[in-house]
Amino acid sequence: MNNPLKRVAVACLLMFGLLMANVTYLGAVKAEGLRNDSRNVRMLYGRYKVDRGWITADNGKTTLAKTVDTGDKQFRFEREYPLGKPFTHVVGWFAPESASGIEAAMNRYLDGSHPDLVVRRAIDMVSGKPAKGASVDLTLNTKAQEIAYKDLAGTGKRGAVVALEPKTGKILTMVSVPSYDPNPLAKANKDTVNKAYNKLDKDDNKPLINRAIERTFAPGSTFKTVTSAAYLSDDSSRDENTQVDAPDSLPLPGTSISLPNYHGESCGGRATLVQALTISCNTPFAIMGMDVGYDKLKEQAAKFGVGQPLEIPLTVTASNIGPDEGKAALAKTAIGQQSNQMTPLQMAMVAAGIANQGTVMKPFLVNKIMGPDGAEIDGTDPEELSEAVTPEVAGELTKMMIGVIEHGTGGAAKLPNITVAGKTGTAETLPGKPSHAWFISFAPVDDPKVAVAVFVESGSAGNDATGGAVAAPIAHDVMQAVLGQ
Amino acid sequence: MTAKRRGAQLGMLAFAVLIVMGAYASVGLGINGKVPSGMLGYGLGLGGLMLAAYLVLAKWAPWADPLLLPLVTLVNGLGLVMIYRIELAGENLASAANQLMWTALGVVMFSATLIALRDHRVLQRFTYTAGFAGIALLVLPMLPFIGREINGARIWVGIGPFSIQPAEFAKLALVIFFAGYLVAKRDVLALAGRRLLFIDLPRARDLGPVLITWGISLGVLVMQKDLGSSLLLFGAFVAMLYIATQRTSWVLIGILLFVGGAFVAGQIFSHVEARFNVWLHAEDPALYDAVGGSAQLMQGQFAMGSGGILGTGLGQGYPYKIPLSFSDFIFPAVGEELGLTGLMAILMIYALIVERGLRTSLAARDPFTKLLAGGLSFILAWQVFIIVGGVTRLIPLTGLVTPFMSAGGSALLANWMLIALLVRMSDAARRPPPQAIQDEGLTQVMQR
Incomplete structure (x- = not known):
């Protein structure tokens, strides 16, 4: 009987082999x-x-997201956002099946799975303690952030505010309104979270969108700074006092229509660059744009960062001056209309670049990362993005922008004892629809500490909203908060 | 001459208990961050039990295979730890105390079998008694009043607060019966009938026994909705028939009969077809959400996938989320926390137990012992294959006990008795034959 027994033994071996192969297939x-x-x-x-690691700001002094030990066996650590709405779009939320903002972008540090934290995690694993993630400290100035949010949301406006530190690229403020409370989305219950999310998703005002970086809008007259930069850089003999044509109305080549100045105002036929920018004439900048041409204008915009995808570490939608559609279109592009579409962050980068003597710094949100033991693991070093203009051109642009604040449309942003430079913008949207109101500025001029872009969305601040009346006061408050006045 | 290797056996037994203790401590550390308070008592309990089993073995079966007891201790202990871990998680009916009590009773049965049964060959005398007992045990759950249906299978007998699964004991009785019967009839069954292609078919008149067993198996399948036991018994019979006659034709006839029967049954009885459907399309969301659908099977798969290669570590996964994680699905539950590595180790332990059993069968000197040891070893391997293959989706899922690991008293008692029989036979097989007494004088006479 030994022969069949041996075959049965082989059969048993085969059965165990099959089980092992299958287990390997499943487990590996x-x-x-x-x-x-x-x-x-x-x-x-x-x-x-x-x-999960905490998210803080102000060098760890302010808590934006914290982890609470509920003691629950299955959903032990829950997330809370003590400061709520003003920070939602930056900090994000940590939901049962998804995450947004910094919570998503820095997840591998926050949950401790990043390779930098591997040793720490191994120690936790061996000692049987729950894994602890690293904390992320943001560059935000919470005071300025809250003021920006209050200014926008308090009066029912929609829009965005971005403030940068020109010399480093630190993002001091990033607000998008309307916002929402992130706390209901961080509950450990899929159904209630989905319900809350779907309600936000269906909201016509689109609160889920971070208007500061995810959407682009026509920048209007704030873009004249870029056109001026291209015009000044094109010929080194030009400066802020160069005279340019400033007709009351400019017939657009190849069309039967003419480009008027804002509200049909007159700019006196000829004007210096300072004068033209101060009262925001349209025709001289349209002429300047056509003069330098599409390629040079586009190149200048690109030097300020337009068209470059950024990770700050949130993903930034690339801005775009639009395609080359001929001279008439270029005239409008030069004054921030036509297909010219910018994110509020991009316009803040323009202001910051001019403030920082022409050098645009790469914007960033993460100040530093601290391990679970409090030791710093990583910090962000300021990084140059590009050389937008020469220091001379930057100086000329600054003088032009000071004119806007001192004598022109941006008076509402004036600060006591501090020289401010800025530019208003009132961008036409669709015919019959109210305009977008914009304002970009920086201060103090001789040692810039803050550059701001304020964007107020069409229709949310009345039908006659202008950058000077609606957006400049918000920039004023944010600059004041950053400068500590 | 084979050595007794008793020291090695004791060492390995201690090692097995130590591994189980380590696992037990690891559960406590994983869940509460400290060593469980009952650790010492538990360790002494298990250690004491196994020491008792060892002493009985040393006294009444000194030549027995030294590996069997430590190997069984290890799987039994790991099963206990897993049940303890699942019980700690709450939300289920797992009870480590119950399982420990049944383990103790199992060791008592093991010892009693070794002490009472000095020579296993007496079992041959009870061939037909064992056969009737086996069938009676199978029929028991069908009787009114005492029979109970749990989870859709009528395989339980209730006595007071206890539920026992007589099929587990029937398994033993029937293997004894098959062995006795086949030893008597194997010459006839091996006779060749007509030749078809390359295979010698048996004579038609010899088909009786295989048809009867087939009928009983299908009866179990149909009446008790117990595909697992049905497959287990019929498979064991066919394997033993093959060992006894060395005729491949019996295996082919057996497989054809069973597949045919199961196919017809699948057409008539929805539960068989449903099992196949779940097996083939487990990932289908509609089937996943269906009542009696693939949710349990998939939860087992998720557990094993989440465990990966090294597992989450004991006490750190969610094995208790699998329905019946402490009984039918204990294997995937172990897979989540001990990973592929742990599962391989456990499969290896089973394979070693089976190997030791088959080795006993090969070494045995008489046909009855060969058949009984071979049959018992095969039925153990076969049972592991059916249940582990089922819960890991290698084959359709049929409810069976994972030997020594699943929660359940009947199975523990029956399987400890099975091991006692293997130990008894290995003792007989390894015992050196009596030495002839040399007669010097006679030798001298021969020299002349």
Whole structure:
């Protein structure tokens, strides 16, 4: 009977071999797919098993997102956002199945899975403690952030405010309005979170969108700074006192229409650059744009960062001056209309670049990352993005922008004892629709500490909203908050 | 001459208990961050039990295979730890105390079997008694009043607060019956009938026994909705028939009969077809959400996938989220926390137990012992294959106990008795044959 017995032994061996092969297939080959299957509750629990790092600002002094130990067995660590709405678009939220903002962009640090934290994680694993993530400190100035939010939201406006530190690129303020409370989205209950999210998603005012970086809008007259930069750089003999043509109305080549000045105002036929920018004449900048041509204008815009995708680490939608559609279109592009579309962050970068003697710094939100033990793991070093204009041109542009504040449309942004430079913008949207109101500025002029872009969306601040009346006061408050007055 | 290797056995037994203790401590550390308070008592309990089993073995079966007891201790202990871990998580019916009590009773049965049964060959005398007992045990759950249906299968008998699964004991009785019966009839069954292609078919009149067993298996399948036991018994019979006769034709006939029967049953009884559907399309969302659908099977898969290669570590996963994680699905539950590595180790332990059993069978000197040891070893391997293959989606899922690991008293008792029988037979097989007494005088006479 030994022969059949040996065959039965081989059969048994084969059975165990099959089981082992199958177990290997499941545990090694198919594991990833099974682990991440949406029906696998472990994914959900896993998110709440980690003592997630906090998100702070003001060098760790202000808490924007914290982790609370609920003691629950399955959903142990819950997330809370003590300062709520003003910070939602930057900080984001950590929901059962998704995340947004810094919570998503810095997730691997926050949940401790980043390679930099591997040693720490191994220690936690061996000691049986729950894994602890690293904390992320943001560059935000919380006081300026809250004021910006209050100014916009308090009067029912929609829009965005971005403030940068010109010399470093630190993002001091990033507000998008309307905002929403992130706390209901951070609950450990899929159904209630989905319900809350869907309600926000259906809202006509689109609160989920971060208007500061995710959407582009016609920049209007604030773009005249870029056109001026191109015009000044094109010929080194030009300066702020160069005389340019400033007709009351400019017939657009190849069309039967003419480009008027704002509200049909007159700019006296000829004007210096300072004068033209101060009262924001349209015709001289349209002529300047046509003079330098599409390519040079586009190149100048690109030097300020237009068209470049950025990770700050949130993903920034690229701005764009639009395609080359002929001279008539170029005339309008030069004054921030036509297909010219900028993010508020991009316009803040323009202001910051001029403030920083022509050098645009790469904007960033993460100040530093601290390990679970409080030691600094990583910090962001300021990085140059590009040389937008020469220091001379930057100086000339600054003088022009000072004129706007001192004698022109931007008077509302004037600060006591501090020289401010700025530019208003009132961008036409669709025919019959109210305009977007813009304002960009920086201060103090001789040692710039802050550059701001304020954007107020069409229709949210009355039908006659202008950059000078609606947006400049907000920039005033934000600059004041940053400068500590 | 084989050595007794008793020291090695004791060392390995201690090692097995130590591994289990380590796992037990690891559960406590994983869940509460400290070593469980009952650790010492638990360790002494398990250690004491196994020491008792060892002493009985040393006294009444000194030549027994030294590996069997430590290996069984290890799987039994790991099963206990897993049940303890799942019980700690709450929300389920797992009870480590119950399982420990049944383990103790299992060791008592093991010892009693070794002490009472000095020579296993007496079992051959009870061939037909064992056969009737086996069938009676199978029928028991069908009787009114005492039979109980749990989770859709009528395989339980209720006695007071206890539910036992007589099929587990029937398994033993029927393997004894098959062994006795086949030893008597194997010459006839091996006779060749007509030749078809390359295979010698048996004579038609010898088909009786295989048809009867087939009928009983299908009866179990149909009446008790217990595909697992049905497959287990019929498979064991066919394997033993093959060992006894060395005729491949019996295996082919057996497979054809069973597949045919199961196919017809699948057409008539929805639960068989449903099992197949779930197996083939487990990932289908509609089937996943259906009542009696693939949710349990997929939860087991998710657990194993989440465990990956090294597992989450004991006490750090969510194995209790699998329905019946402490009984039918204990294998995937272990997979989540001990990973592929742990599962391989456990499969290896089972494979070693089976290997030791088959080795006993090979070394045995008489056909009855060969058949009984071979049959018992095969039925153990076969059972592991059916249940582990089922919960890991290698084959359709049929409810069976994972030997020594799943929560459940009947199975523990029956399987400890199975091991006692293997130990008894290995003792007989390894015992050196009696030495002839040399007669010097006779030798001298021969020299002349």
